[in-house]
Amino acid sequence: MTKQHEREPIINIQNVEKHYGSVTALDGVSIKIEAGEFFSLLGPSGCGKTTLLRIISGFDNPSVGTVFIGGADMTDVPPNERPTNMVFQSYAIFPHLNVADNVGYGLKKQKLPKEEIDRRVDDALKLVDLEGYGPRESHALSGGQRQRVALARALIMKPKVLLLDEPLSALDKKLRETMQSELRKLQRTVGITFVLVTHDQEEALTMSDRIAVMFDGRIAQIDSPEGLYRRPISRRVASFIGVMNFIPATVIENTNKILSLNIKSLGQLDIKTSSALKKSEVITVGIRPEMLTILYNKSDTSEYSFNASIENASYYGDMTYYEVFIEDTDIKATVSMRNTAGRPVLEIGSKARVGWGKDSITIL
Amino acid sequence: MMSAKPPRSLFTYALVYLIFLYAPVILLPLFAFNDSAIIALPLSGFTLHWFGLLWETRALHEALYNSVLIAVITAIGSTTLGIFAARAAARYEFPGKRSILGFIMVPLVLPEIIIGVALIVVLIQLGMSLSAWTVIIGHVLICTPFSIAILQSAFNNMDRSLEEASLDLGENKLGTFFRVIVPLVTPGIISSLLISFTISLDEFIIAFFLTGTDVTLPVYIWGQLRFPARLPAIMALGFLMVTLSFLLLVAAEYFRRRANRLTGVRKNSNGGIF
């Protein structure tokens, strides 16, 4: 990590704010994106991620702050003079042009010789697996094909940064999953920095090197997918990225980097930490559903365990999600179990013992 | 959709209604080719005489020339104004937008005689003499709302990200206008030209008030309707006009649909005039 930070970031967003009248769309956003990264802006709709992307691309200007791209101040540079290209959510395929003319649109402006344009268009179409599609009419393309044309049209410009605005949201679920891995592969092949905007956490997790989670016009957390999932810094991030059970706890003691907690109705434990929590402070601990295990047999052991009653069971084929009440409390928890052999789906209302380990808890 | 079979009564009604709508037009060819100077049944025989008469009538040719000239200039004028207004309406927000647009659309709901009266009052006060130009002024006024309606749907249907994509790919604003906006809006423009042309060509009241010596075709026809002897020729003229406007109408509809297809409107939209 330290090595990367010595390099000049390809995108450096400093303290950007965007106001529409009295509405604040972005509030003090700063991000550094490294060259060659697959970077995602993740957040619910209205969080400002699209506004941020449009500020990077030049379609919007920040009210306050600066945007550096490739080391140069691009804050007031119009989109047509920026080294970025965009894949639009609607793909914005020109309906009056065929596939080849769509892909070669930007090159034609550069007044390159026709042979070179043709050659590069062919190469770009090959890159996105659309070899020979050049003469096709664009309005006859399927959703997946439109997306590939949009990608080819942007990549042919050899941008320093490729911006993708919810590129998969118009596709159905199966195609979306295929395109996720293809996009990732494509990014590795071309080595260009990708900045992806999405509201789908699964999409962000599977594709990105790093993710910025945004809420209400601010950056909540920037981290790798694993870091976000394992070490969310707030309840909100934790519940936006996957499912997390929250349980209240009280600090008993915090000395020598050993934190003693009394977790409500689960008991006392000590964990290593560098946090500065003080004695008798009330906090929340989080634990992922897959870190909880239903102990089917009396002989099954676990570091810690609690008794629970099954409130609801959702069967997903490979997995079953249980909603359980921790015995004698109103604390509800979600437990996910792989449906391997010897694990029948438990009946609603039945009792079960749930095991967990202290390494699996996150302090929020 | 609803069950495919309509009630029989409704279908019968639809047919009777169509007969009502077509009743006058069906008579046109009957009397246009009828070998009789009196417009009445029964028919007496086939002739092309009335068409020949049209060919020889100079006053008619002059009226037709005036009308076409007025209609062409009106079409260009109202479509130009329509492009400005439709672009502003579809893409920009500004204070008073709704009222300004509403005001420009007023001629749609104003009896034409009022427009005719208003314009003639001004022209008399200004001491201007009546001519083809004064008719054009009035016709542009009544055609512009139609142009705006057609063009606005052409501009509205155009996905804004298409313009942004062009800018994003390095094209400047002027280049974007010619490489993206113009090709996509052209069918709408052609459709607007055809509609304004047709409206102007058929407009009577304003032309009646504002025409001087440059008589238009409807004003000429109005003059002829008083003379029974001239009527069969007028029937022949009417027949030619239905045929011609039908072709124009089909052309306009074709361009409107192409506009919709280009701008990505798939479903059968009802945005057009038809």
Next chain:
Amino acid sequence: MSKEIKSSKALPNIWQKPKFVPKMTPRSWTGIALISPPFAYSLLMLAAPLLLVFLLSMWTQNYLELDRTFTFANYKEAASEKLYQVLMIRSVVISGVVTIVTVLLAYPIAYYIAFFGGKRKSMWLLLITIPFWTSYLIRVFLWKVILGYNGVINGSLMGLGFIEEPLTFILYNANAVVITLAHAWAPFAILPIFVSLSRIDFSLLEAARDLGDGPLRRFFRVTLPLSMPGVVAASLIVFIPTVGDYVTPRLLGGTNGLMIANMIQIQFGKANNAPLGSALAVSAMIIVASASIAFVLLNRRFLKVKG
């Protein structure tokens, strides 16, 4: 396994209009620049002339001289003179009847096309507009041929022996004007009704049926109220211009079918009394506008619903 996360199908941020737009942005100046030419044209060629008509209506014509002293005399004359009263009332009544007849006749057709047109909707619409793309004058004249003493109707009826004398109640009177105008304005009534009918979400009709409404009740409780915006639009589109129609009363109305537009034309022409003509025009406009506004207000509860 993102079941906790609501899949937000909401529109992406960029298309959402910001709630508070600053009053003037560079973009709004561009918009104003664009709207200026058509707006200026309307101001110059419509607002200014209408204003002048208004002024003129309060002046007096003394043969060739125009007396510019402010007076309401023209309005008094327009209101008190029996002839003008009759013409004005007749214009509004004929237009009202034409509107009712046209809309009533048009509704079932619009209904038929909207719900049973299937793939041939545009063909039906085209079929309805074709007869109207010939000269308006010739169309009106052809009605005279149809309704005349030895016209198509009388000719056929007498030829078939149903009548011995030509029917006289169908030409040179208000009936002829109503029939002809109802024909002339048919497509303008059908189209708005058709549009509002086709916008009705079909599941609403199914819901009505599901909740136990029969076809007739369903029509009056769901379909008709939801299509009222189209009916109101159609009524105004027909009513407003027909009040000022000149050609039809002149060709088919006889002396008892003449309307206000004919009198306005006479004042500007033969009678050479432009101020009185202006006063009649302004009065007609005010009456039409008030009637239209009253009609819209009466129907306002239907218009709030977005189609």
